[in-house]
Amino acid sequence: MLALNARLTQINGPWVVLLLKMILLTKMPMITCPSIRSLVLLAMVLSLMGCQAVDYYDTGMQSPVPQELQPPRELGKVSLPTYRVEPPDILMVEMLKLVPLPPYRIEIFDVLQIRVLGTLLDQPIDNFYLVEGEGIVTLGPAYGTVRIAGMTIEEATEALRRKLQEVLNKPEVSVQLARTAGTAPVTGEYLIGPDGTINLRQYGTLHVAGKTVTEIQLDMQKHLARYFDSPEVSVDVRQFNSKVFYVITEGAGLGDSITRMPITGNDTVLDALSAVNGLSQFSSTEMWVARPSPGNAGCEQIMPVDYDAITRGGSSATNYQIMPGDRVFVAEDNILAFNNFVSKVTAPLERLLGTTSLGASTVRNLQTLGRNYNKNRY
Numbered sequence: 001m002l003a004l005n006a007r008l009t010q011i012n013g014p015w016v017v018l019l020l021k022m023i024l025l026t027k028m029p030m031i032t033c034p035s036i037r038s039l040v041l042l043a044m045v046l047s048l049m050g051c052q053a054v055d056y057y058d059t060g061m062q063s064p065v066p067q068e069l070q071p072p073r074e075l076g077k078v079s080l081p082t083y084r085v086e087p088p089d090i091l092m093v094e095m096l097k098l099v100p101l102p103p104y105r106i107e108i109f110d111v112l113q114i115r116v117l118g119t120l121l122d123q124p125i126d127n128f129y130l131v132e133g134e135g136i137v138t139l140g141p142a143y144g145t146v147r148i149a150g151m152t153i154e155e156a157t158e159a160l161r162r163k164l165q166e167v168l169n170k171p172e173v174s175v176q177l178a179r180t181a182g183t184a185p186v187t188g189e190y191l192i193g194p195d196g197t198i199n200l201r202q203y204g205t206l207h208v209a210g211k212t213v214t215e216i217q218l219d220m221q222k223h224l225a226r227y228f229d230s231p232e233v234s235v236d237v238r239q240f241n242s243k244v245f246y247v248i249t250e251g252a253g254l255g256d257s258i259t260r261m262p263i264t265g266n267d268t269v270l271d272a273l274s275a276v277n278g279l280s281q282f283s284s285t286e287m288w289v290a291r292p293s294p295g296n297a298g299c300e301q302i303m304p305v306d307y308d309a310i311t312r313g314g315s316s317a318t319n320y321q322i323m324p325g326d327r328v329f330v331a332e333d334n335i336l337a338f339n340n341f342v343s344k345v346t347a348p349l350e351r352l353l354g355t356t357s358l359g360a361s362t363v364r365n366l367q368t369l370g371r372n373y374n375k376n377r378y
Contacts, residue, residue, distance in 0.1 A: 106156055117172040123141070184202050189238055257280070287304075288328075291323060
């Protein structure tokens with residue numbers, strides 16, 4: 001009976017326990033009526049179905065919260081789930097391999113990596129070469145220049161081989177495209193828009209909201225494969241802007257303060273309070289962490305915080321780890337709140353009475369001034 005009492009109180013509140021006691025322990029004729037008993041039992045069954053809020057302020061709980069339901073704390077933190085980007089996060093994309101689809105024709109200011117075996121000992125050819133403004137590459141004093149603009153890689157390799165055969169005996173030439181001048185760069189920072197996409201400029205848009213970094217990397221490589229040969233990219237989150245928690249401070253009737261803080265994955269209640277410069281002059285030491293349930297499942301948690309214990313005593317029991325979407329609520333000082341309420345109520349009356357008193361005083365002064373004026377005339 002005690003175990004059932006604790007379970008019902010934890011999940012549904014003390015009213016269900018009261019109904020159970022009325023059924024099992026009382027002899028009231030109304031409760032013993034089969035129809036009413038059935039309705040009460042049905043209400044209990046329906047209340048037990050689904051997930052209700054777990055209120056850690058509930059003093060009627062007869063049994064401790066199971067270990068698996070215990071929230072993480074300062075000395076028992078957990079790693080957050082794999083980060084899924086959302087607007088307005090900022091991504092950092094770095095293009096590791098940027099080679100256009102074949103057949104690519106060499107353009108001015110492209111960079112080629114040229115390697116030749118069998119060169120002169122004092123003038124090797126194994127470096128990066130810029131295609132100059134005239135569409136040529138300069139191989140060195142002994143080899144001269146070769147015009148290769150407008151050629152494919154195979155055609156440029158053959159043109160270089162023919163040119164080097166004028167000086168060398170059976171040279172072996174290798175040409176690779178290292179960098180293109182006419183291709184827009186992909187490397188840079190990208191802000192995720194409200195529609196969950198990033199704009200890759202001339203390469204279109206890519207939907208990334210709700211995906212992990214690894215998923216974005218694979219999708220981006222697949223997307224860019226329409227423009228490049230086997231592209232390779234590196235993706236990372238530059239700024240974590242979408243996952244936040246809130247610190248709400250009551251203002252004792254003068255307006256609440258709400259501060260939006262980004263999640264770092266290592267925040268505690270003390271970190272949240274330090275981010276808002278501690279307690280205000282209107283705050284009390286009564287506070288709690290309100291944790292919403294995912295998908296509005298009705299499993300919200302209210303976790304009280306013992307401010308004196310975690311600050312003066314160094315206790316970590318209620319210094320909870322902050323999760324995305326948490327609300328750290330700091331209650332107001334009741335005396336200050338009552339004082340401000342009284343001031344709000346009495347201020348209009350004081351102003352009205354002051355105006356009335358001032359008007360009456362003015363009338364009396366005018367009347368007195370008139371009598372004195374007439375007395376002086378005689």
